[in-house]
Amino acid sequence: MNTEKLLAILRLQATKNIGDILAKRLITSVGSVEQVFLEKKNVLHKINGIGTHVTQYLFDESNLKRAEEELYYIQQNNTTFSYFLDDNYPQQLKHCIDAPILLFKDGNLNLNNDKIISIVGTRKMSSYGRDFCNQLIKDLKEYNPIIVSGFAYGVDICAHKAAIKNNLQTIAVLAHGLDEIYPKTHKKYIHQVNENGGFITEFWHHEQPMRENFLKRNRIVAGLSKATIIIESAKKGGSLVTADIANSYNRDVFALPGRATDIYSKGCNNLIKNNQAHLLTSAEDIVKMLNWDLQKTAIPKQEKLFVDLNETEQKIHDYLEQNGKQLLDVIALDCNLPTYQLSSVLVQMELKGVIKPLPGKMFEV
Missing domain, CATH: 1.10.10.10 (Winged helix-like DNA-binding domain superfamily/Winged helix DNA-binding domain)
Known part of the structure; x- marks a missing residue:
C-alpha cells in the first residue's frame, strides 16, 4: 500500500464522530479513501450521515498531524496491517458492517483456514470451566481449527494456552495498541502466541486498555469466527456482549451449561434458556452444527443465468x-x-x- 493511501486511512480513523460504518460509506460513495479528502464539501454533505459538523472534523489539521505520527511509527517498526478492502483482510470480518477499516497485526498469522472459533467467558473461571475448555480444544484438534480469544484472565488465556498445547493456531484480539500488553502478567505468553498465531488490534500503537476499548474489541472476536463459544459467565459480563454481537452477525453461539446455583453459569444458562445459544456438552456439538464432519461435494458455479445480465x-x-x-x-x-x-x-x-x-x-x- 502506498504512503498516501495509508495516511488517508489513518486520518479517517482519527476523525471525531466518524466510526467504521460511516467511514466505509464515505469511501464507497466517493470511490477511494484518498478521494474523501480531495472531494468538495458540498458533495460530501449529500452522503447519508455526513453534515457540516462532520466535515468540520474531517478536515481538522490536528487529525492529519496525528495520522502522520502514527504513519511514521508504522513505517519505522514495519507494522503489518490489513485494510478492509484488501485481500489479506479476514474474510469473516469483511461481512460485518461495523468491522474496523484497518487492523494491525503481529505474529505468524494464517487466516486461510475457515474453521475459526472464538472461545470467551469469565475472568474468574472455575475448575469445571477450565477442565471443559482444555478437553474441548483437545477434542477439536483433529479438525485443526483456529482459536480466537481476548488474551484476558480466565477463559481467554486458558483457551490460548490449550490451543498452543495442541499445536493449533491461536489469535489474541487486543483492546489496546500493539506496544501495550494487558494484563501485564500475560507478557510471558507473547512469544508463544506469536509463534502459534499472533495478535490483532484496531487500536494505534500507543492506545491504552480503556474500558470502552474492550467492548469494541468484542465485535472483532465475534466477527472473526464462524462460531462463538461461551465457557462460563455471570448474569452480566463482556462475554455475553460478545454472544449478542455474534448473534447479530448471524453466527452460531454455543454455551456451556452449569448448575443453577453457580454464579458463573447463570449467563450461559440464560443464553441457552432464551434460545440465544446452542447447548454445548462436547466437541461433537460444534463439529455437527458447523458441518465439520461432512465432506461436501463442490457444486459447479453457474456462470450465467438464462436472463441477460451485464x-x-x-x-x-x-x-x-x-x-x-x-x-x-x-x-x-x-x-x-x-x-x-x-x-x-x-x-x-x-x-x-x-x-x-x-x-x-x-x-x-
Missing part, C-alpha cells in the same frame, strides 16, 4: 448466491461499488426477477 449484475448475483441475503451497505463494500450505483443496479435486477428486496435494506437471490 457484468456488474452478474457479479452481484454471484456474490448473493454465494453469501446469501446481505445488507445493501455490505454488498456495496464487498462488490466495491458506490451505494448510489448499486441501488440503481439492484432495481434493474429486481425488475428482471433475479433478486428480491427484504426488510431492513437487505437483498437475496
Whole structure:
C-alpha cells in the first residue's frame, strides 16, 4: 500500500464522530479513501450521515498531524496491517458492517483456514470451566481449527494456552495498541502466541486498555469466527456482549451449561434458556452444527443465468448466491461499488426477477 493511501486511512480513523460504518460509506460513495479528502464539501454533505459538523472534523489539521505520527511509527517498526478492502483482510470480518477499516497485526498469522472459533467467558473461571475448555480444544484438534480469544484472565488465556498445547493456531484480539500488553502478567505468553498465531488490534500503537476499548474489541472476536463459544459467565459480563454481537452477525453461539446455583453459569444458562445459544456438552456439538464432519461435494458455479445480465449484475448475483441475503451497505463494500450505483443496479435486477428486496435494506437471490 502506498504512503498516501495509508495516511488517508489513518486520518479517517482519527476523525471525531466518524466510526467504521460511516467511514466505509464515505469511501464507497466517493470511490477511494484518498478521494474523501480531495472531494468538495458540498458533495460530501449529500452522503447519508455526513453534515457540516462532520466535515468540520474531517478536515481538522490536528487529525492529519496525528495520522502522520502514527504513519511514521508504522513505517519505522514495519507494522503489518490489513485494510478492509484488501485481500489479506479476514474474510469473516469483511461481512460485518461495523468491522474496523484497518487492523494491525503481529505474529505468524494464517487466516486461510475457515474453521475459526472464538472461545470467551469469565475472568474468574472455575475448575469445571477450565477442565471443559482444555478437553474441548483437545477434542477439536483433529479438525485443526483456529482459536480466537481476548488474551484476558480466565477463559481467554486458558483457551490460548490449550490451543498452543495442541499445536493449533491461536489469535489474541487486543483492546489496546500493539506496544501495550494487558494484563501485564500475560507478557510471558507473547512469544508463544506469536509463534502459534499472533495478535490483532484496531487500536494505534500507543492506545491504552480503556474500558470502552474492550467492548469494541468484542465485535472483532465475534466477527472473526464462524462460531462463538461461551465457557462460563455471570448474569452480566463482556462475554455475553460478545454472544449478542455474534448473534447479530448471524453466527452460531454455543454455551456451556452449569448448575443453577453457580454464579458463573447463570449467563450461559440464560443464553441457552432464551434460545440465544446452542447447548454445548462436547466437541461433537460444534463439529455437527458447523458441518465439520461432512465432506461436501463442490457444486459447479453457474456462470450465467438464462436472463441477460451485464457484468456488474452478474457479479452481484454471484456474490448473493454465494453469501446469501446481505445488507445493501455490505454488498456495496464487498462488490466495491458506490451505494448510489448499486441501488440503481439492484432495481434493474429486481425488475428482471433475479433478486428480491427484504426488510431492513437487505437483498437475496
